[in-house]
Structure formats: C-alpha cells, structure tokens
Amino acid sequence: MNAPNSPPRRQTTWWAAALLLRGQTEADDRNIKAFSLWCFLWAVGFALVVYLVKHFPDLLGPISWTLALVPIALGIPVMRAFLRYLREADEFTRKVQLEGIAMGFGAGFLFGMAYHTFEQFGAPPLPMIAAVVPMAFGWAFGSLLVASRYR
Numbered sequence: 001m002n003a004p005n006s007p008p009r010r011q012t013t014w015w016a017a018a019l020l021l022r023g024q025t026e027a028d029d030r031n032i033k034a035f036s037l038w039c040f041l042w043a044v045g046f047a048l049v050v051y052l053v054k055h056f057p058d059l060l061g062p063i064s065w066t067l068a069l070v071p072i073a074l075g076i077p078v079m080r081a082f083l084r085y086l087r088e089a090d091e092f093t094r095k096v097q098l099e100g101i102a103m104g105f106g107a108g109f110l111f112g113m114a115y116h117t118f119e120q121f122g123a124p125p126l127p128m129i130a131a132v133v134p135m136a137f138g139w140a141f142g143s144l145l146v147a148s149r150y151r
Contacts, residue, residue, distance in 0.1 A: 015144060024090060031085035038081045042074040096146045103142025108135035 016022040020036075023029045049067050052059065059067065086094055111134040119125055 015147065019140060019143060024093060027088050028085070028093070031081065031088055035078070035081040035085055038074070038078040042071060042078050045074040046071045092150065096143050099146045100139045100143030103145075104135040104139030107138025108132070110134075
C-alpha cells in the first residue's frame with residue numbers, strides 16, 4: 001500500500017524493473033530514459049573515438065588527448081543520471097540495483113585478477129576493456145537474482 005504522499009506504483013514485471021527496462025513509477029521511467037539516453041550518447045562517443053583513432057593513427061598531441069577525454073566527459077552524465085535514478089527510487093529498487101552493482105564489481109574484479117594469473121601461465125593478453133563484460137553480466141545476473149527472490 002502506498003503512503004498518502006507517495007507516487008502511485010504501477011505493475012511492472014520484476015525482471016523489467018531489475019534490468020532498468022521499466023520503472024515502478026513515472027519518476028523511475030523519467031530517470032531510466034535519461035540514463036538510457038546518456039548511455040547511448042556515451043556509446044556513440046566511445047565508438048566515434050575508437051573509429052577516429054583506428055582510421056587516423058597520425059592524430060597526435062592535443063587532438064588525441066582531447067579525443068581520449070570524450071568518453072570520460074560523456075560518462076560523467078551517465079553516472080549522474082544513474083545516481084539520480086537510485087536516489088529517487090524506492091528502497092526495493094535501490095536494494096536490487098546496489099546488490100547487482102556489487103555482484104558486477106565483484107565479477108569484474110575476480111575476472112581481472114584471475115586472468116592476470118592466467119596470462120602469467122601463457123594465456124594471451126586481453127585489453128582492459130574485457131573486464132567490462134563480466135561486470136555487465138554480473139550486474140544483470142545480480143539484479144535479476146535479488147529481484148527474483150522478492151517477486
């Protein structure tokens with residue numbers, strides 16, 4: 001039951017809410033859209049920088065450093081949008097997302113440390129960006145796991 005001044009809750013599937021596909025309230029939806037938009041802009045900026053670096057290897061000096069800053073500059077609003085979503089979300093949504101983030105961080109950390117050991121025994125080196133994959137899957141799995149416990 002909702003408190004008298006709280007926004008009305010909608011019926012959202014537990015997995016859609018856990019994966020940030022749809023929120024429990026209008027504010028959640030607004031914040032998820034802002035977060036998604038900034039994620040899209042970051043991905044476009046990142047891809048553009050990678051493309052430019054790959055196809056124009058002669059870019060040096062201030063131009064190359066400025067290009068390297070583009071994904072960072074676009075990543076700051078991504079983090080701000082997600083923090084706003086978390087701050088305005090209900091306790092359950094915060095619990096789901098924070099436990100998912102913890103699992104994602106743990107998965108990325110364990111993968112990075114374990115693969116470093118494998119490299120010492122002859123595994124081919126991987127770029128640092130490879131740690132993003134277990135982090136993303138760890139967040140998704142963790143969020144789904146926590147949300148499914150309470151559905």
